[in-house]
Amino acid sequence: MTIRFEIMAHDGAARVGRLQTAHGAIETPAFMPVGTAATVKAMSPEAVAATGARIVLGNTYHLMLRPGAERVASLGGLHKFMNWPHAILTDSGGFQVMSLAALRTISEEGVAFRSHLDGSKHLLTPERSVDIQRLLGSDITMAFDECTPFPSPREAVEASMELSMRWAERSRRAFVERSGHGIVGIVQGGVHPDLRARSAARLVEIGFDGYAIGGLAIGEGQATTFAMVEATVPGLPEDRPRYLMGVGKPDDLVGAVKRGIDMFDCVLPTRSGRTGQAFTRDGALNLKNARHADDPGPLDALCRCSACTGFSRAYLHHLVKSGEILASMLLTTHNLTYYADLTAAMRAAIRAGRFAEFTTATMAEAA
């Protein structure tokens, strides 16, 4: 048995689902905090779970280089290593190998590269990526793909997408079926609706446990992102989860859910938390700003997180100005809680058949 996905409610294209993995169930729409190096930065695993998150993302590229997939396997797998009892999705390394590694050479076989940490030589192929993800013990494996730079000429995007589809097929074949574990294919095709549709059709033909939309949120703009979602979703099966990779801002999430997306990941809430930015029901706040220095009120009066219930904006401003680690801890806690509560609110609105109202009322800027 693979990962099981059940649709619990619909409202237009938006849906509430339940994804059952070997490490528990995830209610969708869901946001996955990014835990690149086997830690969601500045957060204990207990604190991550307290935000409401029940799945985190691990990065194959980072983990294969340090501490190494075989080492994690010999230590009992990634869940045990990072003390995270809930679900883990690992990416395939395709995106990071293009953005971080040195001296890349792409061939039909895969990507040869040197580590950005120590210059050591590595080869990442669909088969190796899937095997690394198995060694890590991730519940949800991502197919290995090439991430095309944006912008690129259409011919380059098309050739890259076709290569990714051949790699998707090899990834699917390499995946070892285990109970509660699944593999997700990644739609590519840049900003070209017809390429996106062709990619989706090819993946469905191969057959995956879920479908992701990749290669977006890299500079093309929200309207184009949404257009690509609209070009892709109709070609995907209704009964499988849909994951928009690397997205995004709160209004990006709302607009994508409206268009039928179930899952997201993004470094925005965690990275912003480490640079003094907070997402609130009053909009984004920069805690570095001197206007917070004497403010006794919480970041967000309606938020349940420990940063909002225990501390003032004045204190958070002080911590940010002082470069204190606790600033990163509290603002990351808050931002991840904000994202978790945003997805929970979307689920409630969809169940109540009021998602259009929710969209209008809380996210006027969402398309």
Added chain:
Amino acid sequence: MTIRFEIMAHDGAARVGRLQTAHGAIETPAFMPVGTAATVKAMSPEAVAATGARIVLGNTYHLMLRPGAERVASLGGLHKFMNWPHAILTDSGGFQVMSLAALRTISEEGVAFRSHLDGSKHLLTPERSVDIQRLLGSDITMAFDECTPFPSPREAVEASMELSMRWAERSRRAFVERSGHGIVGIVQGGVHPDLRARSAARLVEIGFDGYAIGGLAIGEGQATTFAMVEATVPGLPEDRPRYLMGVGKPDDLVGAVKRGIDMFDCVLPTRSGRTGQAFTRDGALNLKNARHADDPGPLDALCRCSACTGFSRAYLHHLVKSGEILASMLLTTHNLTYYADLTAAMRAAIRAGRFAEFTTATMAEAA
């Protein structure tokens, strides 16, 4: 009523005490984690309390410059500001103004200096230091003193000590009595037993709620530190708490408790935690060391802290090597738990009349 101190048990010069403040009781011997800028670095206040600590130290020098004492007062005081419901001791700024500030000028009145943050001009006097500590709302105020550099000629140490004693008297006069709040005088006199004894006698004549030994642990070595404790303690009243400032390593604490000390503060467990060092029952460990890379065991098998119960040495090594904030969080949690449990073990040994055995068995290196 000032702070109340009760001796619960004795074993030789070592004693177990209970110090009652406006923000709860502290069992002594006690170690106070350092919370310089209104935060124990890399720790939430809940996590600090979970280590067992019931008192933390705040730094007057840092807090007067940022966020400012009047600001903290207008926000409800330091306890509320940093969300710490237990006791707070503040230092007087005397030590930091000498080690951190720029363009210092010392006069009978006090110390004029420029902020190391923005170059702004400030004057710290005994009266201002005590007032800042009142504005912060600290339970235990420290008298303002001059910290003599080590080594210094005897005449310089003597003149500095005499100045500190005049400042101690002014500090005592400036202190506003409040229920559950007290002021502690600081014995100076460098490495000269007779100056230490004279300083102690002078402070007792003035009359304080507790007595600290300052100006040590700055390079004179453990044997000299212990000798100065031995030269000072006989001149201090039995029924008041004794605080050895800025000390120290685990064996420093054990040796000082043996000589009648009740309270300690030191940046060692917190600062070490941020540089990959852990104190354990097997000695100090450097988690950067590659020998930990594949070790599935905990830091310290007998430790109750979340770092030891949830994670392996291999994982902690990975976090340290990766520069992850969670490394600082977990190692600080562990080190503060280690210090809290060391003081708890000393209290138990003293109550059981077995402190000499405890010293020999667990701290062979302690004098």
